[in-house]
Amino acid sequence: MSTTKKIAGAALAAALGVTTLSACGGGDAKDKPAGASDAPKSKTVTLVSHDSFNVTDSVLKEFEQQSGYTVKVLKSGDAGAALNQEILTKGSPRGDVFFGVDNTLLSRALDNGIFTPYEAKGLAGVKPEYVLDKEHRVTPIDSGDICVNYDKAYFSDKKIAPPQTLDDLTKPEYKNLLVVENAATSSPGLGFMLASVGKYGEEGWKDYWSKLKANGVEVVDGWEQAYNERFSGSAGGKKAKGDRPLVVSYASSPPVEVLYGEPQPAEAPTGVATGTCFRQIEFAGLLKGAKNEEGGKALVDFLISKKFQEDMPLQMFVNPVTKDAALPELFTKHGVVVEKPENVTPETIAKNREQWVKAWTALVVK
DSSP: OTTGGGGGGGGGGGGOSEEEEOOSOOOOGGGOOTTOOSSOSOSEEEEEEOTTOOOOHHHHHHHHHHHOOEEEEEEOSSHHHHHHHHHHTTTSOSSSEEEEEETTTHHHHHHTTOEEOOOOTTGGGBOGGGOOOTTOSSEEEEEEEEEEEEEHHHHHHHTOOOOOBTGGGGSGGGTTOEEEEOTTTOHHHHHHHHHHHHHHHHHHHHHHHHHHHHTTOEEESSHHHIIIIIBTTSHHHHHTTOOBSEEEEETTHHHHHHHTOSSOOSSOSEEEEEEEEEEEEEEEEEETTOSOHHHHHHHHHHHTSHHHHHHHHHHHOOEEOBTTOOOOHHHHHHOOOOSSOBOOOHHHHHHHHHHHHHHHIIIIIO
């Protein structure tokens, strides 16, 4: 989800770049997943994605063995940069499938016509609230919630209840405690701004940010700086002597703090203010002009298969979108369920995003 999976920090850095994962051999035709061709024109299928795509080697190799395809993963920066490249190469794409466009950029992708409609095998198993394109130009793959995280130790020591809602963040007891990312340069920053639009509407969101600014909100360029430098609750923030106990991050950040803790803590050191969240949904689509359309269809089918959906949480720190996929214990024990995230339709975002970001910048940054 663009920068959303960067919450794993250095642990995922080795996965960045252009990666080619080769099949260990072809399987029998009867073992091929739906969408795979008996005689594909090409044995290679290319997935274009943002930098945060990741999958367990054994899971991908199983797909390769069953389908007979070799999967090449072409990583292309953050979601916005990757999408821009596909728009520029429309009709002559660099790959067969694009993964990583989310609901904040979806209308832009669809309006530019870079995808070929394809109703994926297994789509009936996807939760209907995630199927935003009824023409099936894109298929939902994962979801995640952008939320304010808090440093449990800080609020325990100060004997202050941590905030739980957007309204709470404007209260005097949280003055000078929150750091957010720039909505013009950061995916979580944009998501958090959209949470305020969803909550307060087009007439009220700017007034809300005026209150946050008066309450000492700090703005930095991106998630890495906010979470790993300024936030006092993360492992990186502690090393950097960060002094902000509230940060815009993800609902999956606490499980990550446990997973990569040294030593691994019994309880997550950070919590999530569940009344501050905006839900991101990421999609994949078959690129128009794909050289290996049949292989692309098989790959999209694979991305919503139970095997991939259950592998995804600990690889990209996002939630599955299919009904039958189970979350790992790390998520169920240390994560939170966001029951009522804020939402703004992709069409509304597409229509207003630029002017909202300009208004936000003028109000909060300048």
